[in-house]
Amino acid sequence: MNSLRYFTILITVLLLAGLSGWWLAELRKSPATIAKPDKNHYDYFLTNFNTTVINEQGKMAYHLKAAHMEHYPVDNHAVLKQPQLTLLDTPTTWTAVAQNGIVYIDKQTIDLSGDVVLRQTATTADVILMTDKLHINAAKKTLATTSKVKIHSGKDTIIATGLKANLTNGQLELLSRVQGQYHVPPR
Numbered sequence: 001m002n003s004l005r006y007f008t009i010l011i012t013v014l015l016l017a018g019l020s021g022w023w024l025a026e027l028r029k030s031p032a033t034i035a036k037p038d039k040n041h042y043d044y045f046l047t048n049f050n051t052t053v054i055n056e057q058g059k060m061a062y063h064l065k066a067a068h069m070e071h072y073p074v075d076n077h078a079v080l081k082q083p084q085l086t087l088l089d090t091p092t093t094w095t096a097v098a099q100n101g102i103v104y105i106d107k108q109t110i111d112l113s114g115d116v117v118l119r120q121t122a123t124t125a126d127v128i129l130m131t132d133k134l135h136i137n138a139a140k141k142t143l144a145t146t147s148k149v150k151i152h153s154g155k156d157t158i159i160a161t162g163l164k165a166n167l168t169n170g171q172l173e174l175l176s177r178v179q180g181q182y183h184v185p186p187r
Contacts, residue, residue, distance in 0.1 A: 041072075042070035042071055042072050042079075043071055043072070043073045044070075044071050045068065045069060045070045045071070046068070046069045047067065047068050047069075048065075048067060048068075049065060049066060049069055050063070050064075050065040051063070051064050051065070052064075053108075053138070055089055059088075059089055060088045060089065061087075061088060061089040061138060061139075062085060062086060062087050062088055062089065062138050063085070063086040063088060064080075064083065064084070064085050064086075064103070064110075065083070065084050066080040066081060066082055066083040066084065066101065067081050067082040068080070068081040068082070069081075075104070075106075076104070076105045076106050077102055077103060077104045077105065078102070078103045078105065079100075079101075079102055080100065080101035080102065080103065081099075081100060082097075082098075082099065082100075083096075083097070083098055083100070083101035083110075083112065084096070084097045085097075085101075085110060085112070085136065087136075087138065087141065087167065089141065090141055090167040090168060091167070091168070091170070092120050092121070093120070093121055094118060094119070094120050094167060095118070095119050095121070096112055096116060096117065096118045096119075096134065096136065097116070097117050098112035098113060098114055098115060098116040098117070098134070099113065099114025099115050100112070100113045100114050101113070107137075107139075108137065108138045108139040109135065109136065109137050109138065109139075110135075110136045110138065111133070111134070111135050111136075112133065112134045112135075112136065113132065113133045113134075114132065115130075115132070116130065116131050116132065116133065116134045117129070117130050118130075118131075118134065118143070125153050125154040126153070127151065127152070127153045128151070128152045128153070129149060129150070129151050129163075130149070130150045130151075130152075131145050131147045131148065131149045131150070131163070132147045132148065133145055133146075133147045134147075140166075141166065141167040141168045142164070142165065142166050142167065143163065143164070143165040143167065144163065144164050144165075145162060145163050146161070146162045146175070147161070147162070148160075148161050149161070149162070149163045149174070154183070155183040156180070156181065156182050156183060157180065157181045158174065158178065158179070158180045158181075159177075159178070159179045159180075160174035160175065160176065160177055160178040160179070161175060161176045161177040162174065162175025162176055163175060
C-alpha cells in the first residue's frame with residue numbers, strides 16, 4: 001500500500017512540475033500582437049457638432065463647428081466638412097468658413113481648404129479675406145497661406161500670392177505679386 005501511495009504522490013508531483021514548466025513557458029512568450037491604429041480609419045465621427053476651446057488662462061480661445069467630423073487617433077487629427085471657426089482670443093473677432101478642414105488637436109492648428117473666407121468684424125470697416133487654402137495656428141494666433149489671396153475692406157481690394165498674419169498685433173505680410181485698388185472717398 002505504501003508503494004502505491006508513493007507512486008501516486010510521485011506521479012502528482014511530476015505532473016505538477018510538467019504543468020508548471022509549460023505555464024512558465026507560456027508566461028514568457030511575447031504578448032499577442034496588439035492591433036495598431038490605422039491612419040486610414042477614424043475611431044469616431046460627429047455630425048453637426050459644436051465645440052469651444054478654452055486657453056490656458058481659462059478664456060474662450062475659439063469656437064469650432066462643422067457639418068461632419070471624423071477623428072483619426074494615429075496623430076490625433078480630425079477631418080471636417082463645412083467647418084466654421086471663430087477666433088475669440090484676439091483683439092477683434094475673426095470667423096473663417098471653408099468647404100473642408102483638418103484640425104491637428106495637439107498642435108492647435110487648423111488647415112482650411114476650398115473656398116476659404118475669413119471675415120474680421122467689429123472694426124470700422126469689415127475685412128474679408130478669400131483664398132483656397134489657409135493654415136491657422138490658434139495657439140499663436142497666426143495665419144499663413146501660399147495660395148492666391150484676395151482681401152476686401154469697404155471698396156478697397158488687395159490681391160496677392162501668399163500671406164502671413166499675426167492676429168494679436170495686426171501685422172499682415174503679403175508675400176508676392178501684390179496688386180491693390182484703393183478708392184479715395186469724395187471730399
